[in-house]
Amino acid sequence: MLSRWVLDGVVAGEITCAFRRWASPHARSGTRMRTQVGVVVVTEVTEVQPQDITEDQAAAAGYRSRSGLLSSLDKYGSGSVWRVGLRHVGEDPREVLRQRPELDAEERADLDRRLARMDASSRHGPWTRHLLRLIRDRPGVRAAELAESQNRPVARFKSDVWKLKELGLTESLRVGYRLSPRGEAYLAHCGSGAS
Numbered sequence: 001m002l003s004r005w006v007l008d009g010v011v012a013g014e015i016t017c018a019f020r021r022w023a024s025p026h027a028r029s030g031t032r033m034r035t036q037v038g039v040v041v042v043t044e045v046t047e048v049q050p051q052d053i054t055e056d057q058a059a060a061a062g063y064r065s066r067s068g069l070l071s072s073l074d075k076y077g078s079g080s081v082w083r084v085g086l087r088h089v090g091e092d093p094r095e096v097l098r099q100r101p102e103l104d105a106e107e108r109a110d111l112d113r114r115l116a117r118m119d120a121s122s123r124h125g126p127w128t129r130h131l132l133r134l135i136r137d138r139p140g141v142r143a144a145e146l147a148e149s150q151n152r153p154v155a156r157f158k159s160d161v162w163k164l165k166e167l168g169l170t171e172s173l174r175v176g177y178r179l180s181p182r183g184e185a186y187l188a189h190c191g192s193g194a195s
Contacts, residue, residue: 001027006018006086015061017083019053019057019073019083020076021079024080027045034092038090039090042085042086045085048083053070094166098169099182100181100182101185103189108186127160129187132169132170132183135178141176164183171183
């Protein structure tokens, strides 16, 4: 929803809103978005009339002029115009978690339980530690290639990697994945078994 230049402006406090054309709102007040620059919260979603947008509001959205903002809106369809308030609220907690290589006994036990639940609910059997080892051994390999090596549909494979990423164990690269420092520490704790 937000381009990198907008996100950088939100972090700097220079951009406090965005305008979008939508048939119905695609965000709600209070929505927290995890982005490339951390967590951004939606502070408001208000339908507005294009003619009521002011120069100051255009500047708050990162545009040099109201006409520049309106021109950009016209590129994206004919839905209603919505003003979306934005505020940066801090780092992505997953990013902070990923970079922590220390795992105490309680954290390891919690990860053991969570991964065991994922394995138990899987239709294709235990997979979590195997996937962590695969990513460790083949960092930066395309998801399609990794999925094919496991005889898995790419979308389901990516979904499984996402579950590990949510726990702070993996990181996405431009191409493929790698283990995070936390993932490396956890896998070292698991030893070299095949489960």
